[in-house]
Amino acid sequence: MLCVEVLTLSSLEIRKHSEVVASSWKRCQQYGLKQMDPVDDQLVTGKQIHEILKENEALIKHTSHIFGKMEHFIKQSRQVALLIDAQGNIIYSVGDPEFSKRAAAVQLQVGANWAENRKGTNAIGVAINERIPVRVHAEEHYCQLNHFLTCASSPVFSPTGELLGAINFSSKQENYNALSLSLSTMAADSLQNQLLIEESRKEHLITLKELEYSMKNNPLPLLSLDHENRIIRANQAALRILGKDAIGHEFSGIEGFFIEEIHDHQQKVWRSIAIQKKVISVNRMYTFSDIAGSCPSLIQKKELAYKAALTDFPVLLLGESGTGKELFAQSIHSASLRSNQPFIAVNCSAIPDSLVESELFGYERGAFTGANREGNAGKFEAAHKGTILLDEIGDMSLRAQAALLRVLQERTITPVGSAKSKPIDIRIIAATHKNLQNEIKEGRFRADLYYRLKGIQITLPSLRERSDIVELAIHLLRSHNDPNPHLSKETANKLLQYAWPGNIRELNSVLIQAAFLAEGSPIRPEHLQFETDCQTGRREAQAADDPVPSLKEAEIEAIKRALQATGWNLSKAAALLEIGRTTLYRKIEEYDITI
Numbered sequence: 001m002l003c004v005e006v007l008t009l010s011s012l013e014i015r016k017h018s019e020v021v022a023s024s025w026k027r028c029q030q031y032g033l034k035q036m037d038p039v040d041d042q043l044v045t046g047k048q049i050h051e052i053l054k055e056n057e058a059l060i061k062h063t064s065h066i067f068g069k070m071e072h073f074i075k076q077s078r079q080v081a082l083l084i085d086a087q088g089n090i091i092y093s094v095g096d097p098e099f100s101k102r103a104a105a106v107q108l109q110v111g112a113n114w115a116e117n118r119k120g121t122n123a124i125g126v127a128i129n130e131r132i133p134v135r136v137h138a139e140e141h142y143c144q145l146n147h148f149l150t151c152a153s154s155p156v157f158s159p160t161g162e163l164l165g166a167i168n169f170s171s172k173q174e175n176y177n178a179l180s181l182s183l184s185t186m187a188a189d190s191l192q193n194q195l196l197i198e199e200s201r202k203e204h205l206i207t208l209k210e211l212e213y214s215m216k217n218n219p220l221p222l223l224s225l226d227h228e229n230r231i232i233r234a235n236q237a238a239l240r241i242l243g244k245d246a247i248g249h250e251f252s253g254i255e256g257f258f259i260e261e262i263h264d265h266q267q268k269v270w271r272s273i274a275i276q277k278k279v280i281s282v283n284r285m286y287t288f289s290d291i292a293g294s295c296p297s298l299i300q301k302k303e304l305a306y307k308a309a310l311t312d313f314p315v316l317l318l319g320e321s322g323t324g325k326e327l328f329a330q331s332i333h334s335a336s337l338r339s340n341q342p343f344i345a346v347n348c349s350a351i352p353d354s355l356v357e358s359e360l361f362g363y364e365r366g367a368f369t370g371a372n373r374e375g376n377a378g379k380f381e382a383a384h385k386g387t388i389l390l391d392e393i394g395d396m397s398l399r400a401q402a403a404l405l406r407v408l409q410e411r412t413i414t415p416v417g418s419a420k421s422k423p424i425d426i427r428i429i430a431a432t433h434k435n436l437q438n439e440i441k442e443g444r445f446r447a448d449l450y451y452r453l454k455g456i457q458i459t460l461p462s463l464r465e466r467s468d469i470v471e472l473a474i475h476l477l478r479s480h481n482d483p484n485p486h487l488s489k490e491t492a493n494k495l496l497q498y499a500w501p502g503n504i505r506e507l508n509s510v511l512i513q514a515a516f517l518a519e520g521s522p523i524r525p526e527h528l529q530f531e532t533d534c535q536t537g538r539r540e541a542q543a544a545d546d547p548v549p550s551l552k553e554a555e556i557e558a559i560k561r562a563l564q565a566t567g568w569n570l571s572k573a574a575a576l577l578e579i580g581r582t583t584l585y586r587k588i589e590e591y592d593i594t595i
C-alpha cells in the first residue's frame with residue numbers, strides 16, 4: 001500500500017514519512033472509512049460558505065497575493081493551489097483550469113471538506129491533523145478514487161501559534177513536481193509573516209533576518225515583543241531558531257545574529273529589528289559575485305582582492321564600518337586554494353585581554369579554573385589550513401598584539417597549559433576601520449605587527465564616495481525577495497543626498513524598513529528614514545564630517561608626511577615643503593615631532 005515516491009527525501013525521512021502515512025491509514029480504519037467507498041461529495045454552500053469565507057477574509061486576501069506571485073508556476077506545472085481553513089474546508093483556489101475540472105470531480109474545490117475523517121488519508125487532512133508539512137502521493141491516498149492525485153500541504157499558524165489551516169498544491173500523479181512541498185511550506189511561511197506583520201503594527205516588533213546569502217529563499221523569522229521585551233508572538237521560522245517554548249520568555253538576542261531597529265513614521269509606535277547572522281558556520285560563504293556595484297573604485301578593489309586571493313600573502317582590509325570588509329574577506333577565501341578549508345572570523349575587539357591566549361591558541365585539559373575539562377582548540381587551530389579573519393585588528397590590546405606577533409613570526413601556537421607547540425598553516429586577513437598609521441604614531445599599535453599584516457592592502461570606498469548607490473539599493477531590495485524593485489526619481493534622489501555614515505549596512509537597514517513601510521507598493525521618499533540627520537547633501541555632509549584642522553595641526557601633518565616620504569632626509573623633506581632646512585629643523589624641535 002505505501003509506495004512512497006518522494007525521491008528527494010533521505011532514507012531517514014522516508015521512514016518517517018511512511019510512519020506518518022501509516023498512522024493516518026490506521027486512523028482512517030478507526031473512523032470506519034472504506035478504501036473503495038465513493039468519495040464524500042458534500043459541498044458547503046450558500047450562507048454557510050459565505051460565513052466561512054467572511055471569517056477567513058484576511059487569510060484569503062494575503063493568500064491571493066502570494067498565489068498571484070506563483071500563478072505562472074502553478075499553471076505551468078499543471079497544479080491547483082488551495083487555501084484550507086482549520087476544519088479542512090477549501091476556501092480559496094487557483095490553478096490549471098484543465099486539472100481544476102478533473103479535481104472538481106473529487107471535490108478538490110472551494111466548499112469541499114478534506115478533513116482526514118471525511119476524505120481518508122490525504123495531504124490536507126494529514127497536515128492539519130499532524131501539524132506538519134506532508135506530501136501524499138498516488139496510492140498513499142486512503143480512498144482509491146483519489147489515487148490519481150499527488151498533493152503537498154503545509155499547515156498555517158497564527159502569530160500566537162494556533163492552527164489556522166493549510167496551503168496545498170495538487171496535481172495528477174503523472175505531473176508530480178518535487179518542488180511543490182517546498183513551495184507549500186514557503187507559501188505557508190509567507191502567509192504567517194504577513195499575518196504577523198499586520199497584527200503587530202502597534203507592537204514592539206522584531207524581525208529576525210537570516211543570512212541573505214545562505215538563506216535567500218527561506219522565510220523571514222518574525223517576533224513580536226511586549227514592552228518588557230517578552231516574546232508574545234513568533235512565527236514558525238522564528239520558533240525553529242528560538243525553540244518551541246520561546247513564547248512568554250524574555251528575548252535577549254541570539255548569538256551570532258546582528259540586530260537592527262526599524263521605526264514607524266513617527267519614529268515610535270513599534271520597532272522592528274532585523275537580525276542577521278554575521279559569521280557563516282555551515283552554509284555557503286560570500287564570493288566575489290556577491291559584491292554588487294559598478295563604481296570604478298569598487299571594481300578596482302575587487303580586482304585587486306581577486307588577485308590577492310590567488311596568492312597566500314596576508315591581506316589588510318581597510319575601510320569604514322559597513323563598507324563590506326567581511327564580505328571581501330570571505331570572497332578572498334572562497335576564491336583561494338584554501339576554499340575547502342575553514343574560514344574563521346575573530347572579532348579582536350570582543351576578546352577580553354585575560355582570555356586572548358586561550359581564545360586564539362586554545363588550552364589544554366585543566367589549564368585553568370573554569371576551563372572546559374577536555375581542553376579547547378583556539379581560533380588559530382580551528383582555522384588550520386584555511387583562512388583566519390582578524391576583524392577590528394585596530395582595537396586589539398597591546399598585550400594581544402604581542403601574542404599575535406609571536407604566532408605570525410613562529411607560525412606555531414602553544415595552547416595555554418601546554419608545553420608543546422603546534423605548527424599552523426594559515427592565511428591571514430586582517431580588517432579595521434581605524435587608521436593604523438595613526439594608531440602606530442599614537443603608540444596604540446605595533447609597527448612590526450602592522451608590517452607583518454599589511455601584505456596586500458585594500459582600502460574599500462565609503463558608500464558616499466560611490467557612484468552606484470541606486471544600483472546597490474536595487475540589488476539589496478532584490479535580495480530581500482522583491483523581484484522587481486522600483487525606485488522613483490524622488491526616492492533615488494533622497495538616497496543620493498544622504499551621507500551614509502553607516503555605509504552599506506545602514507543602506508540595507510533603511511531599505512528593509514522602507515520596504516516594510518511601503519507594504520508592497522513602490523518605496524516613496526517618506527519611507528526612507530535615516531538614522532542620523534546627515535541629509536544636508538553628500539558633499540556638505542562630508543565636509544562637515546571632516547573637522548578643519550588648526551594651522552599648527554596642518555603644519556605638523558605636512559611635516560610628518562614629508563619626513564615619511566623622504567625617509568627622514570631633512571634636505572629632501574625641506575625641499576618638498578618648500579621651506580629652508582633650518583626652518584624645518586626648528587619646527588621639528590618646536591613641535592616635538594618623532595615618528
Ligand SMILES: Nc1ncnc2c1ncn2[C@@H]1O[C@H](COP(=O)(O)OP(=O)(O)OP(=O)(O)O)[C@@H](O)[C@H]1O
Pocket residue numbers: 290291292293319320321322323324325326327328433504505508
Ligand atoms: N558590495 C556589496 N554588495 C552587496 N552587499 C554588500 C556589499 N558590501 C557590503 N554589503 C553588505 O553590507 C553589510 C556590511 O558588510 P560587512 O559586514 O562586510 O562590512 P564591514 O566593513 O566588515 O563592517 P564592520 O567593520 O562594521 O564589521 C553586509 O550585510 C554585507 O552583505
